[in-house]
Amino acid sequence: xxxxxxxxxxxxxIKEMIASYALTQEGKNQVLQLFPSVNxxxxxxxxxxxxxxxxxxxxxxxxxxxxxxxxxxxxxxxxKGVALxxxxxxxxxxxxxxxxxxxxxxxxxEHVAPIVTSYVYSISDLPNLEAEIQxxxxxxxxxxxxxxxxxxxxxxxxxxxxxxxxxxxxxLKSSKYxxxxxxxxxxxxxxxxxxxxxxxxxxxxxxxxxxxSASGSTIFIEPEExxxxxxxxxxxxxxxxxxIEKVLIYLTGxxxxxxxxxxLAMETMIHYDFLFAKAKYSRFIDGVPIGINEEHHIYLKNAxxxxxxxxxxxxxxxxxxxxxSLVITGPNTGGKTVTIKTVGxxxxxxxxxxxxxxxxxxQMSIFHKVLVDIxxxxxxxxxxxxxxxxxxxxxxxLKEANDRSLVLLDELGSGTDPGEGMGLATAILEQxxxxxxxxxxxxxxxxxxxxxxxxxxxxxxxMEFDLETLRPTYRLIIGRGGxxxxxxxxxxxxxxxxxxxxxxxxxxKETKEYKIPEQDFSLxxxxxxxxxxxxxxxxxxxxxxxxSHIQLFEMGDNVKISSTDEIGIVYKGPDAKGNYIVQIxxxxxxxxxxxxxxxxxxxxxxxxxxxxxxxxxxxxNRKKKKLMEKRHIEGLSIEHNEE
Numbered sequence: 001x002x003x004x005x006x007x008x009x010x011x012x013x014i015k016e017m018i019a020s021y022a023l024t025q026e027g028k029n030q031v032l033q034l035f036p037s038v039n040x041x042x043x044x045x046x047x048x049x050x051x052x053x054x055x056x057x058x059x060x061x062x063x064x065x066x067x068x069x070x071x072x073x074x075x076x077x078x079x080k081g082v083a084l085x086x087x088x089x090x091x092x093x094x095x096x097x098x099x100x101x102x103x104x105x106x107x108x109x110e111h112v113a114p115i116v117t118s119y120v121y122s123i124s125d126l127p128n129l130e131a132e133i134q135x136x137x138x139x140x141x142x143x144x145x146x147x148x149x150x151x152x153x154x155x156x157x158x159x160x161x162x163x164x165x166x167x168x169x170x171x172l173k174s175s176k177y178x179x180x181x182x183x184x185x186x187x188x189x190x191x192x193x194x195x196x197x198x199x200x201x202x203x204x205x206x207x208x209x210x211x212x213s214a215s216g217s218t219i220f221i222e223p224e225e226x227x228x229x230x231x232x233x234x235x236x237x238x239x240x241x242x243x244i245e246k247v248l249i250y251l252t253g254x255x256x257x258x259x260x261x262x263x264l265a266m267e268t269m270i271h272y273d274f275l276f277a278k279a280k281y282s283r284f285i286d287g288v289p290i291g292i293n294e295e296h297h298i299y300l301k302n303a304x305x306x307x308x309x310x311x312x313x314x315x316x317x318x319x320x321x322x323x324x325s326l327v328i329t330g331p332n333t334g335g336k337t338v339t340i341k342t343v344g345x346x347x348x349x350x351x352x353x354x355x356x357x358x359x360x361x362x363q364m365s366i367f368h369k370v371l372v373d374i375x376x377x378x379x380x381x382x383x384x385x386x387x388x389x390x391x392x393x394x395x396x397x398l399k400e401a402n403d404r405s406l407v408l409l410d411e412l413g414s415g416t417d418p419g420e421g422m423g424l425a426t427a428i429l430e431q432x433x434x435x436x437x438x439x440x441x442x443x444x445x446x447x448x449x450x451x452x453x454x455x456x457x458x459x460x461x462x463m464e465f466d467l468e469t470l471r472p473t474y475r476l477i478i479g480r481g482g483x484x485x486x487x488x489x490x491x492x493x494x495x496x497x498x499x500x501x502x503x504x505x506x507x508x509k510e511t512k513e514y515k516i517p518e519q520d521f522s523l524x525x526x527x528x529x530x531x532x533x534x535x536x537x538x539x540x541x542x543x544x545x546x547x548s549h550i551q552l553f554e555m556g557d558n559v560k561i562s563s564t565d566e567i568g569i570v571y572k573g574p575d576a577k578g579n580y581i582v583q584i585x586x587x588x589x590x591x592x593x594x595x596x597x598x599x600x601x602x603x604x605x606x607x608x609x610x611x612x613x614x615x616x617x618x619x620x621n622r623k624k625k626k627l628m629e630k631r632h633i634e635g636l637s638i639e640h641n642e643e
Contacts (some may be wrong), residue, residue, distance in 0.1 A: 008372050009345045010307060014354075021280040024068040026266075027273030036351035038368050040292055046353025047289045052113035053279035054355070059112065061280075064105055065273040067091075067098035071266055078256050083248035087140050092255065092262075093133040099123045099265050100130075102272065116275065122268050124261035129254050136251060142244045150243040157240055160233045164193045167226045171195060180204050182218045191237070192230055194220040278354060285309075287355025291363035296324050296438045298343065301359040305342045306349070312357075315342055317478055320365070323459045325429070325439040327452040328476065330463030336442035337374060339463070339476050340408045343440055344370055347406055367438065368404040371397045375410070387414075394428060403436030410442050422447045433457055446507075487514065550578040551593045555612055556602030562595050570602075571616050583616060 006012050019031040037043050056063070070091045077084060084092075106120040136146040144151050165186055171177055172184045172195060180201035187194050189211040196218045197205055206224040213220075222230060255262070281287070285306050291299075297320030304312035313335065319326055328336050346356050350364050373393045394409075401407055412425040422445040429451070432439050443449075452458040464475040487500050497514040504512045553559060557570045559582060566584050568591075573580030578593040606612075613622060 005344075005370050005372050006348070008374050009341055009348060009370070011345060011348050011352075013307060014345070014349060018277050018281045018354075021277040022273050023065050023277075024270065024273050026068050026072070026270045027065070027277055030270060030274040031277055034352045034354075036348050037353070038351070038366055040294060040366060043292060043351055043353060043366065047292075047350070047355070049115050049275060050278055050282060050353060050355060051289050052116040053275045054282050055112040056109050056116060057276065057279050057283060059109065060105070063272065063276050064098055064101040065269060065276065067095035068266065068269055068273070071095055071262075074255075075259065075263060075266075078252060078259060082252075083245060084252045084255065086137050086142055086248065089133050089137050089248075089251055089255075090140055093130060093137070095262075095266075095269075096126055096130045096133075099269065100125070102269065119268055119271065123265045124258070126258055126261060129258055132254060133251060136247055142247050146247040147243060150240065150247065153236060153240045153243055157233065157236045160229065160236055164226055164229050164233060167229065168193050168195060168223070171223055171225065177205065187220060189220050191234075192222050193226060194222050197221050282355040285355070285357040287357055288360050288362075290350055290356055290358060291361070292350070292366065293363055294366050296320055296365045297363060298365055298438070299361075299363040300343070300346070301362045303342060303346060303356065303358040303362065305338060305345065306357050308338075313475060315339060315476055317343075317461070317476055319438065319459070323457055324437075325433055325452070325458045326441070326461050326478070327429070327448055327458060328440070328442045328461045328463065329444065329446075329449050330442075335463050335476070337410050340410060340440040340442060341374065344372060344406065344408045365438070367406040369400060369402075370406045370408070371401060371437075372408045373397060373410065373412075374408060398428070398431060398435075401432055401435045401437045405435075405437040407432055407437050407439045407441075409440070412441050412443050412448075414444070421445070426451050429458075430455070550574050551596070553580060553593070553596065553598065554602050556606055556610070556615070557598060558600040558602075558605065559596040560599045561591060562597060567599055569615060570596075588616075 003012075015032050015034050018034075019028040022028040022031055037046075070088070074084065074088050074092055077088070103120050103123060103125070106117045110117045136143055142150070144154050168186045172181065172186070177195070180197050182196040182198050185196070187196060192210055194210050195205075196213075197220075199212075199217055199219050202209070202219055202221075205221055207221040207227070209219055210222050211220040212218070285304075297318075299318045299320070300315055302314040302316060304314055317326070317339075328339060330336050346358070347364060347367060347370055350356055351366060356362065356364075373390060397407060397409075409428075412428060414421060425441075425443060425445060425448055429439070429441060429448070433455070441448075449460055452460045459478065461476055461478045464477050487504060490503075491497065491500055491514055500514045501512060504510070504514070553570045553573070555570055555572060559568055559570055560566070561568060561582070561584070568582040568584040568589075571581040571583050571588055574593055579590050580593060580596060581588050582591050582596070583589075613625075617625075
């Protein structure tokens with residue numbers, strides 16, 4: 001199985017749909033890495049845990065799979081001699097809290113999901129780590145009470161800051177500096193207390209310039225009087241940073257001591273997210289677990305293509321027990337390709353541990369390879385024709401196919417001379433049969449249908465066609481090839497039976513009588529109806545041919561009459577001679593199209609649902625119409641004047 005098979009059968013789309021149900025990026029990534037297994041026990045284990053996960057969702061759909069965001073980065077940062085940051089420790093605490101919620105969630109689900117609930121026991125309870133992080137970190141920063149030393153330093157820092165503020169306020173209130181100040185407010189720049197001074201008085205105050213305003217009109221100076229106090233505060237701030245670092249190093253050490261438990265908890269939570277994403281998708285497609293065998297036995301009961309949803313026509317088929325090759329015939333767009341794609345996609349899905357949209361009792365066989373030739377595969381870069389590219393693909397299939405392969409071939413032998421294409425198709429089918437693979441092939445060639453009848457191990461199938469509605473039903477019928485629907489359809493649509501009999505002899509080199517049964521009244525009615533339709537179409541065509549030179553106007557078009565330069569409104573027409581009824585100054589006149597020229601179209605003048613009775617009918621007639629709509633009035637009549 002390769003990516004080309006996944007693309008053709010659209011398994012990658014299935015994975016994308018499942019990934020959309022995952023709540024974490026890690027869970028989505030794991031879904032996108034889904035790959036089919038050939039180990040029966042592994043597939044059975046996957047299906048068993050998925051069935052349990054679906055049972056859990058039926059009890060509660062709110063699975064607490066959260067808190068994984070950023071965890072991989074956090075664990076990458078430990079054991080490198082660098083302390084974790086406060087916000088990282090908060091994320092870790094959130095993850096541990098989600099793990100606790102998951103343990104509580106699974107506690108009462110053991111009776112319906114013993115396997116899935118057992119995974120929660122690999123998530124260790126780390127109450128000491130949780131408690132220490134919660135005690136030391138508050139609101140994304142190290143708390144004052146994280147250590148005695150930190151509390152002492154921060155109290156000292158607060159006292160020094162208060163003293164500096166008081167000194168700065170004294171300076172601001174002093175009359176000595178009043179005229180120099182831009183404004184009397186205490187400011188801080190780069191963590192140092194400053195006063196805002198007008199730039200022209202820079203030399204009037206002793207101190208260090210810490211910053212300048214954007215306009216340059218204000219200079220922020222740290223006065224000389226507070227410099228020593230500021231230096232003392234800086235030392236205390238450095239002590240505070242050291243104490244914060246000590247706390248973070250202490251917490252990082254705790255995390256590192258529980259690294260293995262945290263990693264295992266992460267893997268378990270990711271697997272839960274992955275598992276419940278599959279379970280949600282299973283519920284979406286009404287999926288069920290199926291029976292598994294390794295005997296090439298395929299039994300599908302009311303199977304649906306998962307990407308078609310409610311539009312899918314249920315597929316019923318059984319292949320195996322000495323018959324491992326199915327040749328499907330039928331009309332174009334009848335569902336042949338969808339049928340073999342459904343079989344291939346469902347095979348890959350169940351081998352990937354997914355439920356299938358089938359009825360209970362269905363069975364699928366494990367295949368080591370799913371080889372497909374569906375679509376033309378034309379390559380512009382390699383300059384291959386449709387036929388050539390398909391032959392290249394089939395050559396590879398013949399090399400790889402064996403008794404553990406599922407081979408899907410669509411329209412085998414098409415794209416070349418029918419006689420040679422049929423011969424190639426027959427030889428390829430026979431060679432694949434000899435290799436022992438399970439084979440699904442679609443074709444138009446009647447000779448291949450005959451080959452399947454006569455060849456051991458092959459069985460015919462056809463896509464049903466409803467001759468009453470002249471539409472395919474998209475249902476697969478096992479055991480017989482498709483009939484000559486072209487002849488049946490032609491007879492249904494009224495082609496003379498003698499012509500069809502001649503066509504049948506040319507095609508099959510045999511004589512067959514075609515006739516319309518006398519008792520088939522519905523068919524006769526259909527043919528009569530078709531005759532009437534054909535007559536009507538011929539009459540319409542003749543009218544179009546005779547009036548094609550006539551200039552066309554619509555009701556409501558404003559037209560100019562060339563002979564009088566008057567403006568009128570088109571009421572109706574044209575007739576067979578090209579005459580229109582045009583209303584000019586309230587009077588309707590018959591005028592030939594050659595004398596009319598479009599002035600303003602009705603589309604520019606009126607809305608789409610405009611009532612033209614307002615234009616063409618009298619007020620009296622419109623009043624009468626309203627009365628008649630309400631009730632019958634004896635003797636009331638409406639007169640129309642179109643002359």
